[in-house]
Amino acid sequence: MKREHSIQIKVLSASGYFEHGVNLRTMPDSGWLRMVGSMLDGSSLVEIRGLRFGYSGRMIFNEVDIDIQRGKVTAIMGPSGTGKTTLLRLIGGQEYPSSGTIRVDGANVPELSRNNLYQLRKRMGMLFQSGALLTDLNVFDNVAFPLREHTDLPEMMIRDLVLIKLQAVGLRGARDLMPSALSGGMARRVALARAIALDPMMMMYDEPFSGQDPISMGVLVKLIRELNDALGMTTIIVSHDVNETASIADYLYLLSEGKVVEHGTPERLRQSGSEWTRQFLEGLPDGPVPFHYPAPDFAEELLQVSASQ
Amino acid sequence: MITQLQHLGAWALKRFERLGRSHLFLFHVSAGLGELLTRPGLVIQQIFAIGVLSLPIILVAGLFVGMVLALQLYNTMVNFGAEQSLGPVVALSLVRELGPVVTALLFAGRAGSALAAEIGLMKATEQLSSMEMMAVDPMRRIIAPRLVGGALSLPLLAAMFSAIGVSGGFMVATGLLGVDSNAYWSQMQANVDLFDDIANGVIKSIVFGVVVTWIAVFEGYDAAPTSEGVARATTRTVVNGSLAVLGLDFILTALMFGDNG
Numbered sequence: 001m002k003r004e005h006s007i008q009i010k011v012l013s014a015s016g017y018f019e020h021g022v023n024l025r026t027m028p029d030s031g032w033l034r035m036v037g038s039m040l041d042g043s044s045l046v047e048i049r050g051l052r053f054g055y056s057g058r059m060i061f062n063e064v065d066i067d068i069q070r071g072k073v074t075a076i077m078g079p080s081g082t083g084k085t086t087l088l089r090l091i092g093g094q095e096y097p098s099s100g101t102i103r104v105d106g107a108n109v110p111e112l113s114r115n116n117l118y119q120l121r122k123r124m125g126m127l128f129q130s131g132a133l134l135t136d137l138n139v140f141d142n143v144a145f146p147l148r149e150h151t152d153l154p155e156m157m158i159r160d161l162v163l164i165k166l167q168a169v170g171l172r173g174a175r176d177l178m179p180s181a182l183s184g185g186m187a188r189r190v191a192l193a194r195a196i197a198l199d200p201m202m203m204m205y206d207e208p209f210s211g212q213d214p215i216s217m218g219v220l221v222k223l224i225r226e227l228n229d230a231l232g233m234t235t236i237i238v239s240h241d242v243n244e245t246a247s248i249a250d251y252l253y254l255l256s257e258g259k260v261v262e263h264g265t266p267e268r269l270r271q272s273g274s275e276w277t278r279q280f281l282e283g284l285p286d287g288p289v290p291f292h293y294p295a296p297d298f299a300e301e302l303l304q305v306s307a308s309q
Numbered sequence: 310m311i312t313q314l315q316h317l318g319a320w321a322l323k324r325f326e327r328l329g330r331s332h333l334f335l336f337h338v339s340a341g342l343g344e345l346l347t348r349p350g351l352v353i354q355q356i357f358a359i360g361v362l363s364l365p366i367i368l369v370a371g372l373f374v375g376m377v378l379a380l381q382l383y384n385t386m387v388n389f390g391a392e393q394s395l396g397p398v399v400a401l402s403l404v405r406e407l408g409p410v411v412t413a414l415l416f417a418g419r420a421g422s423a424l425a426a427e428i429g430l431m432k433a434t435e436q437l438s439s440m441e442m443m444a445v446d447p448m449r450r451i452i453a454p455r456l457v458g459g460a461l462s463l464p465l466l467a468a469m470f471s472a473i474g475v476s477g478g479f480m481v482a483t484g485l486l487g488v489d490s491n492a493y494w495s496q497m498q499a500n501v502d503l504f505d506d507i508a509n510g511v512i513k514s515i516v517f518g519v520v521v522t523w524i525a526v527f528e529g530y531d532a533a534p535t536s537e538g539v540a541r542a543t544t545r546t547v548v549n550g551s552l553a554v555l556g557l558d559f560i561l562t563a564l565m566f567g568d569n570g
Binding site (some may be wrong): 094122132135145146149150194203 | 430431434436437439440441442443444445446451514
């Protein structure tokens with residue numbers, strides 16, 4: 001019963017925001033404002049300390065420390081293959097670190113029992129890169145899936161909740177479509193509606209902008225920021241789309257070769273003196289990350305081949 | 310020589326490791342079976358997808374197997390003047406052996422490969438991961454209903470295979486070969502035992518149902534999340550499933566009928 005109450009209260013607040021176009025944070029007497037305010041107290045929702053993780057003899061993270069502030073949008077950025085997605089899987093308890101702690105709302109994820117981990121996951125939402133919609137269910141049933149699995153709400157209430165979530169992502173009219181009939185951007189928006197179905201305390205986005213056309217990208221950028229603010233969530237975005245991510249992030253972490261290279265607000269990082277940070281943020285083809293993969297001297301190698309012939 | 314032995318050892322270790330993993334997998338799935346009692350709809354859905362949709366191939370195959378069996382046996386039995394015993398011989402061949410075995414082989418090819426491909430693709434497209442992140446255990450929500458659905462479907466399909474096979478045999482025996490229809494049915498009734506023949510056939514098909522579905526869901530769940538991985542999983546399901554059926558059939562037959570001689 002407790003669960004049902006919390007859903008109703010938060011969903012009504014969210015629907016108020018989207019249905020009437022009123023930003024509740026600006027309303028002085030709103031209980032919602034107080035709730036959001038209490039969440040924006042600057043404490044960390046996710047606290048990673050001394051994280052070490054690797055596989056197949058390769059170290060992915062080596063003594064990484066990261067703090068994700070409550071109520072903020074934090075972006076984890078870095079070149080492909082730096083383990084950004086792995087970091088989300090570690091926070092979600094789908095991978096286990098070699099050492100270090102990953103505290104989410106005070107609980108050390110690697111040490112949680114299976115039941116406690118599943119309880120924690122009910123309070124987390126994750127948007128996968130592919131959307132990961134269940135292909136045998138239509139849009140409506142996909143969004144209803146977590147509600148049907150975790151609550152005993154009557155079907156009428158589930159219908160209302162699903163329509164509210166779909167309205168929030170602009171796809172209420174697509175509720176009868178199958179996932180195969182959706183474009184990539186629409187699939188991600190449906191997956192986003194499903195991820196927020198249980199009103200999570202935090203959302204994790206895995207490369208939300210990759211492969212999107214400019215309009216879909218703009219929609220997703222707007223949605224991520226608005227959902228974070230309207231639902232009082234904490235957001236972690238993993239991405240290498242610098243401009244889009246920096247435009248909505250409150251704080252950035254730059255990862256490379258298993259380490260946090262630099263972190264700070266987008267404005268501060270843009271002023272950074274670090275050559276690596278500049279190369280990454282400005283997309284320069286050469287710099288501390290060389291254009292050429294390590295190889296012996298080119299002229300020497302050509303001469304060796306000529307000599308052997 | 311040493312290198313070859315090392316390769317052989319590594320191959321054997323890999324096989325044993327996989328066998329152990331498949332047993333752990335079955336153990337984890339079994340832990341979620343009780344939950345299905347409160348959600349029978351999930352199993353019924355799978356009985357439809359695995360069992361009902363396999364009916365056409367099973368019924369057509371059963372009909373032709375029964376017809377061919379009657380033709381082949383008649384040609385031999387007529388030499389001994391035993392053509393009136395065609396009914397029980399066709400029925401015994403079907404309920405004891407061909408019904409469970411051929412149904413299981415067709416089941417591995419039709420439903421087993423579909424199960425492995427479905428689960429493998431769910432893994433490759435992160436659907437299973439997304440379920441985990443929604444705090445829904447794929448073992449309970451996806452694997453367990455399919456395992457139970459498959460295990461329940463195969464005995465039912467095998468029974469229908471045998472029934473339609475006996476009918477096909479009857480059509481050929483009486484319509485084409487001139488065997489007396491009363492003799493066909495009465496000899497069958499007199500010589501086919503409910504427990505020794507039919508029940509043993511049912512036990513075989515239950516075992517085949519569990520094993521083939523277990524192999525299919527494990528191969529799908531264990532598949533590499535790539536298109537090549539899914540293709541390999543479906544192939545392994547059909548090959549390993551078919552071999553397991555034939556091997557188990559020998560063991561079960563030896564246990565059930567081995568002491569009759």
